[in-house]
Amino acid sequence: MVNKYLKVNPKLYVHQGPEWLIPYCGGISTFNNKYKQKYKKLKIIHYLCGMNCNTKVSDCSYEELSHVIGLTYDWCVETMGYKKKRGFPDLKVSKKKNSYYAYYVRDTHRITIFPATFSHHKHTLKKLIAIVIHEYRHTLQKGGDEKYIKLSEKYGYWNNPLEVDARSYEKNWNICYKQIKDKL
Numbered sequence: 688m689v690n691k692y693l694k695v696n697p698k699l700y701v702h703q704g705p706e707w708l709i710p711y712c713g714g715i716s717t718f719n720n721k722y723k724q725k726y727k728k729l730k731i732i733h734y735l736c737g738m739n740c741n742t743k744v745s746d747c748s749y750e751e752l753s754h755v756i757g758l759t760y761d762w763c764v765e766t767m768g769y770k771k772k773r774g775f776p777d778l779k780v781s782k783k784k785n786s787y788y789a790y791y792v793r794d795t796h797r798i799t800i801f802p803a804t805f806s807h808h809k810h811t812l813k814k815l816i817a818i819v820i821h822e823y824r825h826t827l828q829k830g831g832d833e834k835y836i837k838l839s840e841k842y843g844y845w846n847n848p849l850e851v852d853a854r855s856y857e858k859n860w861n862i863c864y865k866q867i868k869d870k871l
């Protein structure tokens with residue numbers, strides 16, 4: 688099911704620089720085998736196949752987090768759909784430090800996730816999955832960045848109806864988790 692989308696939109700998964708997500712083009716098992724070889728000597732192999740929703744983000748490598756984020760993204764596409772006109776949103780996993788967990792820019796149709804912020808606040812993968820779903824929900828909302836800014840000015844960030852709507856989707860993290868956990 689997941690790979691269907693990789694075929695539809697392969698450019699999403701093309702390596703475009705060190706910070707771009709490169710999930711499992713060759714299949715999940717190949718991806719994991721590569722990890723196993725790479726991290727064998729570091730004795731953190733239990734995370735390679737043993738991540739769960741309570742695993743701390745700070746205990747995961749960039750590649751492992753990209754894997755979780757990629758699986759969550761695919762789950763979002765499968766279950767929440769996407770805007771036909773705009774196509775699949777771009778997804779970027781940044782290595783930079785930032786005060787944001789993540790954001791979506793409508794004009795570029797791109798979600799950017801900052802794992803360092805999750806680590807800093809001692810969050811687990813549960814929060815990471817929830818926030819990816821939150822950002823993905825933003826990609827489906829109507830209107831451009833201008834509308835978002837206007838609503839934020841009127842209601843403030845927290846009460847911005849677009850934020851309230853996106854937050855209401857975060858609780859679906861556990862439904863997503865149930866479906867991806869065997870691949871972690």
Ligand SMILES: [Zn+2]
Binds near residue numbers: 825
């Ligand atoms: Zn938001």
